[in-house]
Amino acid sequence: MSSLGLSTVAVIILLLFSAVFTMLESAMFNSSLIRIQTLSKKNFIYKLLLEHKKRPENFISAVVIGNNFVNFLISAVITNIAVIYSNKYGLSNEIVVLIATIITTLLVVIFGETIPKTIGSALPERSLGPTFSVFLPFYFILRPLAYVLSKISQFLLFVLGIKTSEKKFFESEEEVMSMIELGKKEGLIEREEEKMIYSIFEFGDTIVKDIMTPRVDIVAIDIESNLDEILDLITKSAHSRFPVYEEKIDNVIGILYVKDLLKVIAKKEKPDIKKILRAPFFVPETKRVDELFKEMQKNKIQIALVFDEYGGISGLVTIEDILEEIVGEIQDEFDIEEKPVQRLSDHAYLVSGTFNIDDFNEMFNVQLTGEEASTIGGLLLEHFGRLPNPGEEVMIENIKFIISKVRNRRIVQVKAIFIKDMKEGESDE
Known part of the structure; x- marks a missing residue:
């Protein structure tokens, strides 16, 4: 084969290596760590790749060094080809350099950069395996040089006063x-x-008001109640801790733990409720739940009373309420499970007034929002501007809400009818 033919073959081979190195670099930056972890369980190559994906600095340096070296060789070979033609046709050195530069730039940009980089970006995980397999022998050769150059770069940056820190895996x-x-x-x-x-x-963004048991649902004990009344209330409610108040709920004087009461009763003594009360713990509605959780853990508190801006009791919150924000509803042996949404027909549902608006939106793929309300009952109170009577209705976002039950100044249950889902002439019953 002639010298020109050998040079042409050399350029093609070098361009292929340039394409592989570029594709590998692009795929490395655009690949998913989770996807590589999955593939590493089935393929040894991806297992090796996983470590470089986690700490890519030296690896990428080796790829860049290899790619630049290959591109340099391409330029040298093309210049040699140009010299052969210049001797044949009598071209000047300036023309030879210009032609070699143009040809090298076009070939490297198109076949060594643009096309492989696009493929590596579009198919990162699929590109990584084959390209890494090709590059692996070169990596073992280039790794020492890449390490040295990396350290030199870090030193120069240090001299210039530029601090380098490990990139966070997640920036936001x-x-x-x-x-x-x-x-x-x-x-x-x-x-x-x-x-x-x-x-x-x-x-971390949730406040106590969002998760508390509202005032109207608090089961509390009047300090003037006799023992039989207290035991009857304990039996019916199945709670283990009760706020105890004097005259009105806003004047809570302590928390009664059922186990403390039972200890006294077991001794066959007449219990003095005031003596066995534990100190109440008060928090504002606007307190962040994560901060409250830390305080309750630190002080071993199980229940906190929530006060509003006027100093009145607006609700209470327990450790269980906070944990349910993370793990979901916790059912114990005393809980009676009630479905917050009951299906009546293809387009009508009975909904609890305490059902969370976000959960309603997720369940029915709608976008209901309240100014301050977090529950369906609260949302309807905002729309009515008052406490509605059973049978009253309001239309919100193509959903007709009909009040079903009202108790203790709150909406207990409503019927939600999705008008847009109904066929013409179909009843909403």
Whole structure:
């Protein structure tokens, strides 16, 4: 084969290596760590790749060094070809250099950069395996040089006063959420696990008012109640701790633990309720739940009373309420499970007034929002501007809400009818 033919073959081979190195670099930056972890369980190449994906600095340096060296060789070979033609046709050195530069630039940009980089970006995980296999022998050769150059670069940056720090895997909460969504699509994260992770992120933004048991639902004991009345209330409610008040609920004087009362009764003594009360713990409605959780853990407190801006009791919150924000509803042996949503027909449902608006939106794929309300009952109170009577109705976002039950100045249950889902002439019953 002639010298020209050998040079042409050399250029083609070098361009292929340049394409492989570029594709590998692009795929490395655009690949998913979760996806590589999955593939590493089945393929040894991806197992090796996983370590470089986690700490890519030296690896990428080796790829860049190899790519630049190959591109230099391409330039040298093309210049040699140009010299052969210049001697044949009597071209000047300036023309030879210009032609060699143009040809090298076009070939490297098109075949060594643009096309492989696009493929590596579009198919990162699929590109990584083959390209890494080709590059691996070169990596073992280039690794010492890449390490030395990396240290020199770090030293020069230090001299210039530029601090380098390890890049965070996640730069923002949005990136984490994207990875969770990707993990769900890849089948690595189950639905319940996803909900729990999202709950943890929302935990820090949640305030006590969002999770507390409202004032009207508080089961409390009047200090003037006799023992039989107290025991009857304990039996009916199945709670283990009760706020105890004097005259009115806003004047809570302590918390009665059922176990403390039972200890006294077991001794066959007449209990003095005031003597066995534990000190109440008060928190504002606006306190963040994560901060409250830390305080309750530190002080071993199980129940906290919530006060509003006027100093009145607006609700109470327990450790269990806080934990349910992360893990979901916790049912114990005394809980009576009630469905917050009961299906009446294809387009009508009975909904609990305490059902969370966000959960309603997720269940029915709608976008209801309240100014301050977090429950369906609260949302309807905002729309009515008063406490409605049973049978009254209001239309919100193509959903007709009919008040079913009202008790103790709150909406207990409503009927939700999805008008847009009904066929013409169909009854809403």
